[in-house]
Amino acid sequence: MRIVADTNTVDAAPLPGQVSRDPDDDEVLACAATAHATAIVSGDDDLLSLRRYQDIPILTAAEALRRIESER
Numbered sequence: 001m002r003i004v005a006d007t008n009t010v011d012a013a014p015l016p017g018q019v020s021r022d023p024d025d026d027e028v029l030a031c032a033a034t035a036h037a038t039a040i041v042s043g044d045d046d047l048l049s050l051r052r053y054q055d056i057p058i059l060t061a062a063e064a065l066r067r068i069e070s071e072r
Helices: 025-034 061-070
Strands: 056-059
Touching: 056 061
Parallel strands: none
Antiparallel strands: none
């Protein structure tokens, strides 16, 4: 299996209010929303507990790999 990394740098404004249990994770959510990410892949329990943010799924690495494999 081959995975190609595609990265972008974004300047995201802070979220209007706290979303995650960990305020530092809100920066991840803001960047994902600004970048129109198709998924957030994380091992962070605070992010994973949200399951999704603005229609962006928040997945474990294993879930992301299963999704990639199923799209082949």
